Amino acid sequence: MADFWTKVTVGLLKGVAFVYDIITFLPYYLIDKPSEKLKISRRIKARPVEPTNPGSSWRALESFDKLTETVVPGCTTLDELFLYVTNKYQDQPCLGTRELLEEQDEVQPNGKVFKKSIYGRYQWLTYQDVDKQASRFGAGLLSLGQKPKQNICLFAETRAEWMVAAVGCFKYNLPVVTLYSTLGDEAIIHGVNESEVTIIITSNLLLDKFKRILTRIPGVKHLVYMNHGKKPDTSNFPHDVQVHSMLYVQQLGSKSENAPTTVSKPTKDDIAVIMYTSGSTGIPKGVMISNVNLLSGMSGQANRVPKMDQNDIYIGYLPLAHVLELSAELTCLTHGVRVGYSSPLTLTDQSGKIKKGSKGDATELRPTLMATVPVIMDRLYKNVWEKVNDGSTFQKALFIFAYSYKKKQMLNGFQTRMLDKIIFKRICRLLGGRIRMLLSGGAPLSADTQQFMNICFCCPIGQGYGLTETCGAGSIHDVTDMSTGRVGAPLTCCQIKLVNWEEGGYNVDDTPNPRGEIIIGGNNVAMGYYKNPEKTKEDFFESDGYRWFSTGDIGEFQKDGCLKIIDRKKDLVKLQTGEYVSLGKVETVLKMSALVDNCCAYADSTRMFTVCLIVPNVKKIKSVAETFGINTHDMETICENKQIQQYVMDCLKTQANTGAGKLERFEIPVKITLCAEPWTPDTGLVTDAFKLKRKNIQLHYQADIDKMYS
Template identity: 60%
Template sequence: MMFYTNNRTNLSHSSVFNVTAATFERKQPLSSDIAVIMYTSGSTGIAKGVMISHSNIIASITGMAERIPNLSEEDTYIGYLPLAHVLELCAELVCISHGCRIGYSSPQTLADQSSKIKKGSRGDTTVLQPTLMAAVPEIMDRIYKNVMTKVEEMNSFQRTLFILAYNYKLEQLSKGYSTPLCDRFVFRKVRSLLGGRTRVLLSGGAPLSAATQRFMNVCLCCPVGQGYGLTETCGAGTICEYWDYSTGRVGGPLVCCEIKLKDWVEGGYRSTDKPHPRGEILIGGPNVTMGYYNLEAKKQEDFFVDENGQRWFYTGDIGEIHEDGCLKIIDRKKDLVKLQAGEYVSLGKVEAVLKNCPLVDNICVYANSDETYVIGFVVPNQKQLLALAGQHGIRGSWEELCNIKAMEELVLKVITEAALTAQLERFEVPRKICLSPDPWTPETGLVTDAFKLKRKELKTHYKDDIERMYGGK
């Protein structure tokens, strides 16, 4: 390589250097070469490095793109999850492969009401007006609660009109009809929260509650479908068809993979169950990754190759398959705790139900197998908690209110009513709770970047409260 100065007036002072650079032969990567080592969230233990090959990525984005109608250069995608999250990586690669525009945001600047948006300024969705968006349930639950709080603050005429329009559209959607007048005159403001042009919204990363999914389908005036996949399957597994407005299901297998169920006798799930086969979900296909980096034993435990040479992954999630081939996630092996009296409690199921309570911003349910009941840690909604305290004449700072036993009891009463209304069993309902004045963010280390609970870290953080609630103190 030669470096030179262009000095025409005095060539004697020009600097000329001959530098010998090592030459490397350029090689195209093989489909089996590692493209990414992506670490799992570590929500249930130590994070594992998943080795993802180029062929895994191609298979995954091919399967995902087939479920998203009419992808084109006219689409704009808003990315706000970290690229270290497999959902975001695959979503952006799908967009790049179809020439879609991508605008980058963050959870703190997403909407006009987001925490890091100055009052009077516009959020990123308002400015960008995306047509495509991938979201985790935590973000959608926030939107749902914010809107429902505003509905409660409406005068009686506005609130009645909103509820009538909501129920009417819900009925029309179930029949396959659209409601252009309701969309224009009633739901336009809610739709504008995400820029007003969103045509497909995909939820992944954790189960989305039925109430939130119904609300999004109605008020955002676009299909809101759930998808299911893991880092170990390169994010691919299932995605709902865009015309499927049913709730609680994650759709059928993508074209890049197959799904089968394995009996889990200890949990009482079998593929012979009626009316729907149930069991641990196994995903197989070219999207199933190469295993864990430097964790051979764990790789042998979680992955296997069948007699046809196809790779499979044991997900640890429990599902049931409906008559139309759609999958529903009903449990998780690691989230299932057996109480002292023999009842099984699904922590994730209880949390998903209780997150719908307006008083709850976030919740972690905990159960010890040596005990007879469930407990919980709750991040309360500040506005709702202050209103509850005011109703009962309880005064104090935010920190003081969260540490007053009377407030714990009032919140527990509201949560219990919500749980029983949602038809949880008595043994599934937390008997004691503690209130956290501080929100759980990725910066605190108590949740992942996709806002999934880090149970091990939460257990350590609330160690003293656990002992108190279980009678140790």
């Protein structure tokens, strides 16, 4: 009976919507101007420099004659840029940190104890505050013996002190070596020793990590920890390594006798950052980024985020050691946007470290701009659908009707003001309720997730494409473009061309669209890899007066000049039968299943089929276990159960054969292994940006892979 009345109610809603559309069509047509929106969405955004040459470079129309080099005219270094913004915005809020009010131990049903926190309001440093603290900190570093153009390491979580320290280094021409705070000991030792740093700036939470590795980084003479939370234990450090607080170093820099007599100002070609990659394919490589490289990349990114000003608030929680977050925050600060800091564990009201009933950072900050990575949006996508499916039949039917109706209206160029207020406003509140643009980067975002975010969070998703080697700049999906599954036109700072990859069967003269390996050229292309001339020569080259980088990604230019990522050379494996399997494509499709939190496809070129390691969604897989009469919360027991494995396999086959991302028969994994252990940066199986570390995963699960192929 409930289903009957649900169908009747939804039928009535469809009837009301039909009548509503007829009545409001003319006024909304005049207000929304859908024809104009569709025309702008479909406009040509980039074109080839040589129209008759399929291998020609493509440039955005707004920078077709000249690529942009700086985000602010006249500013050629990060030092000049921050001096400019300090003079312009002075007493305006700049960097915000939330006050920790209380920490409580919370016992979980399985007996584990988690720390939960209650936070207060955001406390803000003004632009002048940041400038003063940064200047004193930089001068203090010089008083400790740091020399201009001598590398200094920043190894800490994302927070205001990280940015203050970086700005202080930029002011005195101290190249900042960045390392992810979740890197393992060997990667840290490699980065520190290779870059020959003598001073490491870290956090009080990470200070202990160095007690066990200092004997293996003998060049380090000073450790500087950031002042937040409890004072760390600074005992038991070697006598030849001095440990200072950041406040102490700033106090040193404020003394007149420590004021530098001459200041070595950076030039545009001086190294600003040596950014060590996350090591997804092996030992991290240090990418040398000059001042002009970073400013150029920022200029391209800024042009794709409309109307940034002091009314905007950006929430920073991704690793600042990642070029996406660093360039996004610097670009925001350039436009007077305040940056409030957060973390993945405190981002929303439901985040792991937030005490139930208290506010997450997004709810408190109510940001308007945010950068994210696909894995986080995939989780939001699944969480919302999970709540919808757990609701009543009527609630589910109502949401599906609203979703479908808004999707149709959006594709026709209309807004849905009433539905946004009644239905989607509640979803928007997950991120504070005021987000006007989300920038996605770090990995490909599925078209389904992008469309879902557009609809449910009532804001455009600017899916971007770039690499550390290009300062995160390559292309960004335009906010006016209503399509999904693409990464937009080249940014104003660079040009992009495709080159043939014969082995993979991609050629620039393919029809209907040119395809090939993506090559990016412009002032945003980095100087190369630190102390690695062989790899630099392999991936970077000079041509036509520009520096170019070979990305290893496969793209397709579409008629309007937008780029679509269709493959990756390193993810392509040739099976024994001769077919090529794109591991990334397989993973993107399978991760759309509600049962899957993460997965890693694997293909042995001496075998005839693909296998896959699956990290199941804990809530969903436990629910499946209950239906099979398996009454346990132990994930290992659940994952080893043959019935559950077969059930998941059947669901994945269904997922692989439906929707726009339908897989070919040879791409569908024949065998799977369910992994009880979640993949987090701390496990070393994924990077801080949640990219798979394929080699690490393969080594960790080699026995399971061998078993699947046996």
